[in-house]
Amino acid sequence: MPQSEQARLSLLSPTAGTVVDLKHVRDDVFASKKMGEGFAVTDTPGGAVVAPVAGTVIMVAKTKHAVGIETADGTQVLVHLGIDTVELDGAPFTLDVQRGDTVSAGQQIATMDTTTIAKAGKDATIVVVISNYAKTMSGISLVDGHVRAGEVAAEATPNLAGVVASRSEKTELTGFDALAADIIRLVGGKENVRSLTHCITRERFYLHDESKADDAAISELDGVLQVMRAGGQYQVVIGPDVEDVYDALIAQLGEQAAGGEVAADASAQKERPTSALGWAKHGFSELIGVITGSMIPVIGLLAAAGIIKGILSLLTTFEVITGDSQTYEIINAMSDAVFYFLPIFVGFTAARRLGADPVIVAIIGGVLTYPSILEMSEGEGARSIAGMSLNADFFGLPFHMASYSYSIFPIIVAAWLASRIEPWLKKVIPNMVRMIFVPLIEVVVVSLAILLVLGPVITFISTGIANGIQSVYDFSPTISGLIIGGFYQCLVIFGLHWAVIPLVAQDIAATGNSSLNAIISATMVAQGGAVLAVFVKTRREKIKGLSGPAAIAAFCGITEPAMYGVNLKYGRVFAMASIGGAAGGLLTGLFNVNMWGFTGSLIGFSSFINPEGLDFSFWGFLIASATALVVAFVLTYLFGFKDSDVDSGREVKKVRLGNREPVQR
Known part of the structure; x- marks a missing residue:
């Protein structure tokens, strides 16, 4: 059918008023048309709100300010009642439909009280958006001027291929x-x-x-x-x-x-715990979730920076460049920037995970890494509390100024605090000055809370935990390597490794190295060695297709394809890999192998090069990694796998402890 002959989609006005282009709406998201194309109705009198199209109700907001309808052709239309009215907790609205209902065009779906909206200082403009416009439509034309409720306000021209693809x-x-x-x-x-x-x-x-x-x-x-x-x-x-x-x-x-950590349907609620144990599990799960969501986006950057650091060490070790050259300074900036400004990056990602404004929290991270603040942290105070020097004062009040560059946990707490005060600020500050005073108050309050009180406490606790782990390792590096090497990947299954990874990252950022990370690296090589044995031994093409790429991924530091695609599925393979990890960990501890970068496994070889010059950590890494690989490979080849296991392959048990498992370590 020619484009001109295609049936156009008529969008009815949900209420009486003046039809305007979305670019005139006083909301950046709608005005920029990021949500899709459509129209807005201003000068709304209130009362009944009708459906702009016929279809099925696919979304009803908990706060009653929005309804989503999908047509038979898959076009999705959002009706948004008012601007910023989500903050009114549904007070001005009464809904006549619920999710799953079928509605006809012009049918009443809600009632809106514009008097209540006006008293709250909000805008009663109703926005109608085709949320999948880019995929399903090729154009839209709006009616000019005033319309009545149920009259055609716009007509959209379907993109026939897009409509078919969306069904x-x-x-x-x-x-x-x-x-x-x-x-x-x-x-x-x-x-x-x-x-x-x-x-x-x-x-x-x-x-x-x-x-x-x-x-x-x-x-x-x-x-x-x-x-x-x-x-x-x-x-x-x-x-x-x-x-x-x-x-x-x-x-x-x-x-x-694409709602990230937030459900697309705001009316859906998670089941709340009913016991102390339930709340403890819920709290732990949420903590792991926040750490995971905060760290996922920067893990790749940390890994890349670690590789650059290793390459820089090689260049200086073999005297390709000198430590006082400008070339060294440029490459060093590339390798060190992500660690130095870590609070800014983690602040942004943590805020996005917790629902605070990412830019505001990133600015707070900038406050924590501001040069004069870092200089202040290097000073010595006349007094100390719990081993912390009171090296700064604020209006005469002495406090401990910690160094927050390279840190993780203080800014995560800052993001959490911002997520608590930001909604309250938006409720009490009028729209006309909100853009200025919300960030003003938030930056001041959260920054002072972290600098004066929470930051020193968090730094003290996280440093104590890191020192405790290091003390256990120092007591017996060999035994620690054996135990951690044998069981670390078990933590990964349950997502509990995310309680360790930030400590490793912060340890590398603060001290420049991590012996614990070196042991973890050996466990990754062992998982790769085990799945490589499966690849060599199997005669089944499907298993080869899984195990070959999984081995490569494990040697590049990502063990998930190996673990969930093969090793855990055929139980003995994972057991043999764990024995290989224990052997590699034991030698890593015995040789006191250290690690100066974040990237582990075979691809992370440069992370084991001491910036001060090549030492035995590098050779110890090679020996321990080779041992982990060979032990896991041989045991798996001889005892861990045979093709008949595929017919009786068991499913991995579905764990409910922990929260999210992004990058495997």
């Missing part, structure tokens, strides 16, 4: 699109998906009802390594193709599903 009944999909369609169908359909995010190897779904998901069927899909349920998430382990599959999933679910 749930896809029949000719291939590659990642086909895999995404199968996953969506097997988790209970897109109506069962609240939101979706991903880490380095897995898709992390928030589902309305996890019981609708077919674990066995999803696990059998080509391209899926494993299925996990942890921390309120339904996790589908994909491996290196995770980003491509994520893009395909979002293309079919719609952009509204």
Whole structure:
């Protein structure tokens, strides 16, 4: 059918008023059309609000200020009642529909009280947006001027190919699109998906009802390594193709599903604990979730910086450059910047995870790393408390100014504090001055809270924990290496490794090295050695297709494809890998191997080069890694795997302890 003959989608005005282009709306998200194309209705009288299109209600906000409708052709239309009215907790609105209802165009779906909205200082403009406009439409035209409720306010021209592609009944999909369609169908359909995010190897779904998901069927899909349920998430382990599959999933679910850690359907509530033990588990799960969400985006940067540091050490060791040259300073800045300004980066990611303004918290991170603040932390005070020198004062009040450059935990606490005071500030500060006074008050209050009180306490505690771990290692590096090497990857299964990784990162940032990280590296090599043995021994093409890339990934520092694709699935393989990790860890401790970078496994060889000159840590790393690899490989080849295991391969038990498992360490 020619474009001119295509049936256009008529969008009815949800209320009487004046139709205006979205660019005139006093909200940056709608005005920039990031949410999609559509129109707004101003001068609204209040009263009944009608559906702009016919379809199924797919979203109803808990605060009653928004309703989402999907048409039969897959076009998704959002009706947003007022600007910033989410802060009114539903007071001005009465909804006449709920999720799953079928509505006709012009049917009443809500009632809006504009008097209440005006008294609260809010804007009663109603916004209608086609949220998947870029995919399903090729143009839109608006009615000029005043309309009545239920009259046509705009007409959108469908992009026929996009509409067909957006329908749930896809029949000719291939590659990642086909895999995404199968996953969506097997988790209970897109109506069962609240939101979706991903880490380095897995898709992390928030589902309305996890019981609708077919674990066995999803696990059998080509391209899926494993299925996990942890921390309120339904996790589908994909491996290196995770980003491509994520893009395909979002293309079919719609952009509204890309909700990160927040459910797309705000009306869905997590089950709350009812006992002290339940609250303890909930608190631990949330803590791990915050650490995970804060660290995931910077892990790659830390790894890259560690490799650059190692290369810089090689260049100076072999006298390619000198430590006082400008070339050295430039490369050193590349390797050190992410560590030096870590509070800024982690502040941004932690705020995004906790719901605070990321830019404001990043600025607070900038306060903590400001040059004069760092200079102040190097001073000595006349008095001390609990070993902390009172080296600064604020209006005559003495306090301990810690060094926050290279730190992690103080800024995470700052992000949490910001997430608590920011909503309150937005409620009490009028719209017209909010843009200035919210960041003003937030930066001042949170910065002072961290600098004067919370920061020194957190620094004292985190330093004590790190020193405690180091003391255990110093008591017997060999025994510590044996135990940690044998059991560390067990922590990864439950997500408990995220309690260790920030300590390792902070240890490297603060002291320049980490012996604990060296042991962890050996466990990664062992997982790779075990899955490599499976690759060599198996005659089954599918297992070779899984184990070969998984071995490469493990030697590059990502053990998840190996663990969930093969090793844990065929139980003895993981046991042999753990024995290899114990052997490698034992030698790492025996040789007192140290590590100056964050990147482990074989790809991280440069992390074991001492910046002051090549020493035995590098050779100890090679010996320990070779031992871990050989022991895991030989034991797996002889005792850990045979092709008949594939027929009786067991599923990995679904753990519920912990929260999220991004980069495997």
